[in-house]
Amino acid sequence: MEFEKKEIVKKSEDFSRWYTDVILKAELADYAPVKGCMVIRPYGYALWEGVQKHLGQAIKDSGVPNAYFPLFIPHSFLEKEKEHVKGFSPELAVVTHGGGKKLAEPLVVRPTSETIMYPMFAKWIQSWRDLPFKINQWCNIVRWELRTYLFLRTLEFLWQEGHTAHATHEEAEEEALARLEMYRRFVEGVLAIPTIVGKKSGAEKFAGAEDTYTVEALMPDGKALQCGTSHNLGQNFAKAFEIQFQDKNGQLQHVYQTSWGLSTRIIGALIMVHGDDNGLVLPPEIAPIQVVVVPIGEKSQMSNLKFQNHISNLKTDLETAGIRVKIDDREERSVGWKFNEWELKGVPVRIEIGSQEIKNKSVTVVRRDTGEKSQIPNPKSQTEIERILDDIQQNLYQKAQKSLKENTHEVGDYAEFKKIMSGPRGFIKAFWCGSAECEAKIKEETKATIRAIPLKPEKTLGKCVFCGQPASSRVFFAQAY
Amino acid sequence: MEFEKKEIVKKSEDFSRWYTDVILKAELADYAPVKGCMVIRPYGYALWEGVQKHLGQAIKDSGVPNAYFPLFIPHSFLEKEKEHVKGFSPELAVVTHGGGKKLAEPLVVRPTSETIMYPMFAKWIQSWRDLPFKINQWCNIVRWELRTYLFLRTLEFLWQEGHTAHATHEEAEEEALARLEMYRRFVEGVLAIPTIVGKKSGAEKFAGAEDTYTVEALMPDGKALQCGTSHNLGQNFAKAFEIQFQDKNGQLQHVYQTSWGLSTRIIGALIMVHGDDNGLVLPPEIAPIQVVVVPIGEKSQMSNLKFQNHISNLKTDLETAGIRVKIDDREERSVGWKFNEWELKGVPVRIEIGSQEIKNKSVTVVRRDTGEKSQIPNPKSQTEIERILDDIQQNLYQKAQKSLKENTHEVGDYAEFKKIMSGPRGFIKAFWCGSAECEAKIKEETKATIRAIPLKPEKTLGKCVFCGQPASSRVFFAQAY
Numbered sequence: 033m034e035f036e037k038k039e040i041v042k043k044s045e046d047f048s049r050w051y052t053d054v055i056l057k058a059e060l061a062d063y064a065p066v067k068g069c070m071v072i073r074p075y076g077y078a079l080w081e082g083v084q085k086h087l088g089q090a091i092k093d094s095g096v097p098n099a100y101f102p103l104f105i106p107h108s109f110l111e112k113e114k115e116h117v118k119g120f121s122p123e124l125a126v127v128t129h130g131g132g133k134k135l136a137e138p139l140v141v142r143p144t145s146e147t148i149m150y151p152m153f154a155k156w157i158q159s160w161r162d163l164p165f166k167i168n169q170w171c172n173i174v175r176w177e178l179r180t181y182l183f184l185r186t187l188e189f190l191w192q193e194g195h196t197a198h199a200t201h202e203e204a205e206e207e208a209l210a211r212l213e214m215y216r217r218f219v220e221g222v223l224a225i226p227t228i229v230g231k232k233s234g235a236e237k238f239a240g241a242e243d244t245y246t247v248e249a250l251m252p253d254g255k256a257l258q259c260g261t262s263h264n265l266g267q268n269f270a271k272a273f274e275i276q277f278q279d280k281n282g283q284l285q286h287v288y289q290t291s292w293g294l295s296t297r298i299i300g301a302l303i304m305v306h307g308d309d310n311g312l313v314l315p316p317e318i319a320p321i322q323v324v325v326v327p328i329g330e331k332s333q334m335s336n337l338k339f340q341n342h343i344s345n346l347k348t349d350l351e352t353a354g355i356r357v358k359i360d361d362r363e364e365r366s367v368g369w370k371f372n373e374w375e376l377k378g379v380p381v382r383i384e385i386g387s388q389e390i391k392n393k394s395v396t397v398v399r400r401d402t403g404e405k406s407q408i409p410n411p412k413s414q415t416e417i418e419r420i421l422d423d424i425q426q427n428l429y430q431k432a433q434k435s436l437k438e439n440t441h442e443v444g445d446y447a448e449f450k451k452i453m454s455g456p457r458g459f460i461k462a463f464w465c466g467s468a469e470c471e472a473k474i475k476e477e478t479k480a481t482i483r484a485i486p487l488k489p490e491k492t493l494g495k496c497v498f499c500g501q502p503a504s505s506r507v508f509f510a511q512a513y
Numbered sequence: 514m515e516f517e518k519k520e521i522v523k524k525s526e527d528f529s530r531w532y533t534d535v536i537l538k539a540e541l542a543d544y545a546p547v548k549g550c551m552v553i554r555p556y557g558y559a560l561w562e563g564v565q566k567h568l569g570q571a572i573k574d575s576g577v578p579n580a581y582f583p584l585f586i587p588h589s590f591l592e593k594e595k596e597h598v599k600g601f602s603p604e605l606a607v608v609t610h611g612g613g614k615k616l617a618e619p620l621v622v623r624p625t626s627e628t629i630m631y632p633m634f635a636k637w638i639q640s641w642r643d644l645p646f647k648i649n650q651w652c653n654i655v656r657w658e659l660r661t662y663l664f665l666r667t668l669e670f671l672w673q674e675g676h677t678a679h680a681t682h683e684e685a686e687e688e689a690l691a692r693l694e695m696y697r698r699f700v701e702g703v704l705a706i707p708t709i710v711g712k713k714s715g716a717e718k719f720a721g722a723e724d725t726y727t728v729e730a731l732m733p734d735g736k737a738l739q740c741g742t743s744h745n746l747g748q749n750f751a752k753a754f755e756i757q758f759q760d761k762n763g764q765l766q767h768v769y770q771t772s773w774g775l776s777t778r779i780i781g782a783l784i785m786v787h788g789d790d791n792g793l794v795l796p797p798e799i800a801p802i803q804v805v806v807v808p809i810g811e812k813s814q815m816s817n818l819k820f821q822n823h824i825s826n827l828k829t830d831l832e833t834a835g836i837r838v839k840i841d842d843r844e845e846r847s848v849g850w851k852f853n854e855w856e857l858k859g860v861p862v863r864i865e866i867g868s869q870e871i872k873n874k875s876v877t878v879v880r881r882d883t884g885e886k887s888q889i890p891n892p893k894s895q896t897e898i899e900r901i902l903d904d905i906q907q908n909l910y911q912k913a914q915k916s917l918k919e920n921t922h923e924v925g926d927y928a929e930f931k932k933i934m935s936g937p938r939g940f941i942k943a944f945w946c947g948s949a950e951c952e953a954k955i956k957e958e959t960k961a962t963i964r965a966i967p968l969k970p971e972k973t974l975g976k977c978v979f980c981g982q983p984a985s986s987r988v989f990f991a992q993a994y
Contacts, residue, residue, distance in 0.1 A: 064583045065632045074578035097555035126610040131657030151546045176612030
């Protein structure tokens with residue numbers, strides 16, 4: 033009965049419904065009874081814990097400790113950096129009453145933490161000896177938004193935000209680019225999602241930043257999704273919040289800053305990029321369960337000691353190799369139900385063990401990504417399954433990379449640009465003159481924005497795809513989530 | 514210069530100032546520029562990460578996964594359980610505006626998550642097969658409070674909250690008591706803080722609970738601090754939120770629930786219980802740095818290859834044994850400054866290495882808890898330091914236990930009760946008739962409340978310390994944080 037409930041629409045048929053179906057039925061998340069909000073259920077939260085483990089380790093290994101700053105920001109703090117408050121004002125949740133009384137000054141629920149962190153930076157940073165100063169925070173963020181799109185657009189989301197202060201502009205720029213590279217490596221290496229990296233245009237950059245860098249990925253419906261972002265804040269906030277240090281010559285100087293973040297949005301990308309008609313497909317590196325073992329056969333046989341030893345030995349072997357294994361020995365579910373359930377949940381490898389396998393001293397292994405089935409002799413199961421998991425990780429990346437290549441169009445002609453953006457979409461690589469006007473017109477007519485300006489400039493530049501004037505760069509356009 | 518700044522008042526001289534001094538100067542936390550709020554700095558947050566690691570593992574190992582529910586709760590949800598809303602109303606922060614508009618219904622910032630979680634429970638729980646249902650959340654909590662006391666009383670704090678649903682009252686009671694035991698074990702085993710466990714009186718229980726259980730510890734100023742709490746919610750919330758399941762006979766039944774939590778308050782207890790005149794004293798199990806190595810000698814000698822090998826070999830040896838080690842080779846600080854710094858920060862073991870140690874193929878080891886200094890020959894350093902860390906962990910627990918015993922008074926006479934509560938304070942174990950009136954009068958006259966009613970009843974009962982009527986139990990009174 034519950035089996036029928038788990039059916040999902042085909043990915044090719046209705047992508048948006050498929051996405052929601054997968055999330056709800058694989059129990060990654062659910063709609064909350066508060067408008068705009070979602071509940072992250074255990075299986076979805078386990079993915080976020082995977083992000084925290086991998087990315088958290090990379091952040092710590094790079095010498096950035098975690099800390100925690102207040103949820104509430106006095107509105108006057110937000111106003112100190114003019115661009116910043118302008119950018120975030122339309123998205124604020126405001127606390128006006130506390131402890132039964134009206135507040136003298138309303139408090140904003142953090143939409144990002146620059147303005148609550150930096151007064152502390154001003155206090156803690158005194159001398160060049162205190163620099164570079166680096167801190168990271170894992171927390172919840174609120175940006176007012178009532179049209180929920182699970183993981184991608186919710187009123188509240190979870191993220192990590194890193195903040196650093198440096199003695200020179202050059203160091204801040206280096207830091208911002210190093211974080212961009214950290215995100216790229218994580219998204220490509222752990223999540224198996226190929227990316228395009230680059231700088232944002234003036235229209236798309238973070239409110240208050242000098243420059244914003246981005247890691248972008250392409251979704252199967254041809255829309256781009258920002259996976260992580262890193263800002264060189266220059267001295268904008270340092271001047272607004274008086275963050276000064278005494279340099280080696282005894283002179284007071286404003287620091288140069290960066291901030292960088294990656295959020296639970298990334299889970300949306302993970303689902304979209306790899307999933308198929310049967311549900312989730314998880315890259316082994318991030319999969320909460322990498323191998324599920326389903327015993328097959330009569331109940332009497334399954335309670336057989338030899339049978340049980342076979343399974344528990346296999347589990348021990350795999351766990352010794354650091355593989356995350358689950359034995360699904362639920363009696364109330366049929367084998368077919370279990371196969372469907374674990375396919376829906378995207379577990380990379382399924383192992384079947386029945387009387388045939390016991391007799392042959394082997395296991396039957398089924399890959400989630402290709403559906404391929406193979407027999408592996410017992411003594412080899414550990415190394416062979418490690419190999420298969422590696423292979424799945426690579427295969428998923430390669431498939432996604434092939435799709436990214438096929439859907440990145442080099443376009444010189446605006447008519448073609450418009451046609452692609454109304455049709456298959458994807459990334460368009462095109463010359464741009466650098467004017468905000470052309471950018472705005474293109475957006476208006478095609479819904480496409482500049483997603484990334486490549487960090488390495490082209491050797492030869494053509495003409496702007498919109499206005500025909502000499503281009504300043506060749507950039508990636510796309511419609512975006 | 515910075516050395517002078519680190520001086521702290523004596524613990525015996527001004528306990529409250531000592532506490533704040535230690536927190537600020539050991540850089541555990543700082544006052545935030547928002548009234549009632551604090552910033553948890555990296556060294557303090559590392560302690561919380563230690564809590565998350567140990568307690569988080571215990572929670573996961575007991576089969577409870579993590580999830581994430583919304584920060585905001587519609588006010589009408591809170592109202593569904595009458596006792597609950599009454600208890601929390603005075604402490605609420607209320608969001609009245611979002612996205613530039615006034616909200617139709619104000620949203621409360623979660624003061625605890627029962628009322629935002631349980632509508633989801635009602636949706637997810639359908640059958641006896643779905644029970645027991647267990648979920649845990651690590652998150653931020655807001656309870657309006659403007660008089661900040663670092664870690665102990667802040668407007669916003671961090672915690673873990675577990676929530677379970679069961680088919681029977683008995684199972685829920687078992688769960689509530691199992692979580693109490695989990696907290697006791699964590700607080701005693703990891704934080705080396707001896708505790709008193711028991712049930713809360715009606716006046717002190719959680720708003721909406723049937724019974725509240727508590728783990729209490731005694732602070733050096735004679736006041737009690739609640740370390741963790743576990744509630745048997747009975748069917749109170751199940752009825753308010755219509756959480757029903759079909760039992761094995763096909764009948765609809767309301768579930769029985771528990772909730773249990775432990776917060777960043779616990780870090781306050783950790784600081785108070787073990788700290789001394791030189792600052793923090795951290796139990797090795799929770800210490801972010803367990804061993805600090807301070808090289809001693811001339812700069813020329815310290816850059817000597819043999820010297821450096823000696824230190825890096827030691828570090829490798831200790832890390833292989835799973836010990837958290839830091840080498841403090843900062844050139845801009847003197848040896849004396851470093852000693853003071855690491856004492857202030859409560860690092861359990863300091864290792865000094867100078868030319869003498871190199872010559873003797875040994876290390877000098879100094880214990881933070883006793884100040885004891887010893888020489889250990891190199892080949893034995895790994896096992897010997899493991900032994901010393903174990904010994905410090907035990908010693909801290911025993912010292913605190915001795916203090917708990919000495920400051921727990923068995924009192925039969927109310928005059929004596931009053932005298933103790935105006936004098937040394939501590940726990941008073943006394944008979945109580947069970948009436949809320951006596952409890953309230955005692956509180957009014959002595960500021961002492963019932964902290965815990967022991968789980969095992971006394972064999973013979975005396976007379977109520979206040980009214981002289983026959984007692985229903987013998988309970989622990991104390992003034993509380």
